[in-house]
Amino acid sequence: MKKLIFACLVSIVCVFALVCSSFAQEVMTVSGKDYTVFILCTGDAGDYCNQNGFKQDTFQFHSDGSFDITSLEDQKEIIDSSDGSYNANLVGFNGSYNITIDFLLKKYEFSFSGFSIADVLILGQFTVTYFEFGGFPPDYDQKGEAQAFFLGIRK
Numbered sequence: 001m002k003k004l005i006f007a008c009l010v011s012i013v014c015v016f017a018l019v020c021s022s023f024a025q026e027v028m029t030v031s032g033k034d035y036t037v038f039i040l041c042t043g044d045a046g047d048y049c050n051q052n053g054f055k056q057d058t059f060q061f062h063s064d065g066s067f068d069i070t071s072l073e074d075q076k077e078i079i080d081s082s083d084g085s086y087n088a089n090l091v092g093f094n095g096s097y098n099i100t101i102d103f104l105l106k107k108y109e110f111s112f113s114g115f116s117i118a119d120v121l122i123l124g125q126f127t128v129t130y131f132e133f134g135g136f137p138p139d140y141d142q143k144g145e146a147q148a149f150f151l152g153i154r155k
Contacts, residue, residue: 029088030116032063035152037122043146046130048072048108051146059122059152061086067095072108075101084110091115092124107131107140114150122152 037059041049048071049055058070067084076082080103086095092115100107109131114124126148131140 029119030061030086030093030122031065031088033061033119034155035059035061035122036155037150037152039148039150041146041148043144045128045144045146046106046108046132048130049128049144049146049148058155059150061088061093067097069097069099069110072099072101077101077103079103086112088116093122105133107133120154122154123150125149 035058037057039049039055039057041051041053041055043049044051060068060070062068065085065087067086068082069084073082076099080100082097082099084095084097084099086093092113094113096112097110098108107130109129110126112124112126114122116122128146128148129142130144130146132143133140135141
């Protein structure tokens with residue numbers, strides 16, 4: 001079922017790319033844009049990614065090279081932190097994003113890559129690793145890791 005859904009998404013993106021590619025007048029990049037993304041997780045990684053689950057979120061690619069995931073940024077408390085960055089080129093983009101939430105008790109690390117189609121769609125994959133604070137001596141223990149695929153539409 002996952003393969004069928006993924007094949008349909010890829011087919012739609014390819015057709016859209018062929019139709020829209022003739023309208024491309026300049027270099028396309030994700031820089032400075034927000035995308036509503038639809039995510040398919042293939043493993044468990046905390047509350048963010050459930051195995052075989054779908055999720056909707058917003059990826060923010062800021063002009064200064066920083067990157068945010070809106071649903072996680074909204075969960076941050078005053079002492080929590082986040083750090084994300086990306087590199088974009090003619091072929092695609094890649095980057096990383098780290099965030100602590102719930103008063104530093106949970107931590108997520110993302111590594112992502114993808115490509116932009118006609119400056120309207122993005123398609124890619126990421127790995128998310130989930131950690132919880134605890135143990136002795138107190139430190140972050142890895143609790144889960146998941147691969148995920150995403151399709152995004154520019155806002």
